[in-house]
Amino acid sequence: MKIKTYTAPTMSQVMTLIRDELGDEAVIISSFEDEGEVRVTAALDDQPYEEVANPGETLQLEIAKALEYQGIGNDLSSKLIASLSHEKTSSETLLAKALEKHFIFSGKPQFEARSLPLLLIGPPGVGKTLTIAKLALLAGFESVPVHVITTDVHKAGALEQMTSFAKALAMTLATANTTSELIKEVERAPRGSFLLIDTPGCNPFCEQNLRELTETILAIRVAPTLVIPGGADLEEQADLVEVFSAIGATKVIITRADLVRRLGGTLSALHEKKMKLMGLSTSPLVADGLMILNPQALANLILTHGRASQEKMKVATQAAGGMK
Ligand SMILES: Nc1nc2c(ncn2[C@@H]2O[C@H](COP(=O)(O)OP(=O)(O)OP(=O)(O)O)[C@@H](O)[C@H]2O)c(=O)[nH]1
Numbered sequence: 341m342k343i344k345t346y347t348a349p350t351m352s353q354v355m356t357l358i359r360d361e362l363g364d365e366a367v368i369i370s371s372f373e374d375e376g377e378v379r380v381t382a383a384l385d386d387q388p389y390e391e392v393a394n395p396g397e398t399l400q401l402e403i404a405k406a407l408e409y410q411g412i413g414n415d416l417s418s419k420l421i422a423s424l425s426h427e428k429t430s431s432e433t434l435l436a437k438a439l440e441k442h443f444i445f446s447g448k449p450q451f452e453a454r455s456l457p458l459l460l461i462g463p464p465g466v467g468k469t470l471t472i473a474k475l476a477l478l479a480g481f482e483s484v485p486v487h488v489i490t491t492d493v494h495k496a497g498a499l500e501q502m503t504s505f506a507k508a509l510a511m512t513l514a515t516a517n518t519t520s521e522l523i524k525e526v527e528r529a530p531r532g533s534f535l536l537i538d539t540p541g542c543n544p545f546c547e548q549n550l551r552e553l554t555e556t557i558l559a560i561r562v563a564p565t566l567v568i569p570g571g572a573d574l575e576e577q578a579d580l581v582e583v584f585s586a587i588g589a590t591k592v593i594i595t596r597a598d599l600v601r602r603l604g605g606t607l608s609a610l611h612e613k614k615m616k617l618m619g620l621s622t623s624p625l626v627a628d629g630l631m632i633l634n635p636q637a638l639a640n641l642i643l644t645h646g647r648a649s650q651e652k653m654k655v656a657t658q659a660a661g662g663m664k
Pocket residue numbers: 463464465466467468469470471492495498539540541542595596597598599621622623624625
């Protein structure tokens with residue numbers, strides 16, 4: 341595939357440049373207008389992109405291809421491409437610098453007793469409880485004791501799941517059935533422990549669920565942190581992020597990233613809602629931990645995520661074809 345970014349003062353001038361060089365079959369990947377300049381990235385299938393790229397542009401084109409592969413929305417993709425500098429460095433560093441300008445990274449939680457407790461919220465089954473365990477593991481690396489309060493006491497098996505994590509990770513555990521119990525449990529939490537609070541899954545489109553979760557958030561001083569699964573389309577993710585940010589979530593942990601090949605919908609939605617990126621999970625195993633997101637880690641992810649599984653899928657599809 342040929343990919344190239346064209347710049348001109350007007351859109352029609354850019355389109356003429358594209359048609360002259362790539363012909364009528366060219367596809368627009370992204371367009372961006374800024375300070376009297378229009379930048380359009382266009383692609384033409386079936387030819388190696390190196391044929392068009394001059395050496396100085398190769399990194400930018402590699403990044404444009406990765407953004408396209410991930411399904412990053414046009415708006416964000418154009419902004420990122422427009423922010424790429426022309427310095428001679430690695431594509432990862434180049435992309436990291438652009439990401440730093442357009443995303444907010446919360447960094448690792450401050451695992452200190454006096455920090456605000458982290459309250460994990462999100463839809464059902466997204467990995468909130470597993471993420472509590474992964475956060476506790478990180479705190480353990482800093483020798484900080486963790487106390488967990490769970491408000492998920494009704495769902496069958498929920499307490500057993502948390503109890504087994506608590507045992508394995510030497511966390512102390514308390515339950516809270518009601519908001520007043522939660523307030524009491526927060527007050528009674530062991531001094532010197534970092535406090536993590538687990539909540540039941542919340543359907544963002546169910547009024548009753550939202551009312552209960554909002555009551556929990558307002559009852560205590562906490563940092564509500566959204567847990568969302570990677571992937572899905574931009575609109576769905578944006579709806580979800582909008583609801584949870586409206587009730588107070590400012591930070592986000594992306595889970596189940598190993599189960600999808602493209603993170604573009606998630607990243608575009610989080611960018612749109614100016615959420616602070618904290619971490620990313622790519623495994624159902626606690627021991628595999630949580631990746632703390634920073635510009636470099638996110639750049640690496642965008643450039644590599646899903647590519648390996650794409651290859652595996654090709655092999656599996658060929659194998660399945662061979663069995664017919
Ligand atoms: N492959 C994979 N599985 C994950 C990941 N995170 C969570 N899971 C799995 O997803 C399932 C649900 O995880 P939980 O932590 O119970 O999810 P939850 O959000 O607490 O679920 P509810 O409390 O029912 O709302 C479990 O089987 C986890 O092992 C991940 O990053 N990758």
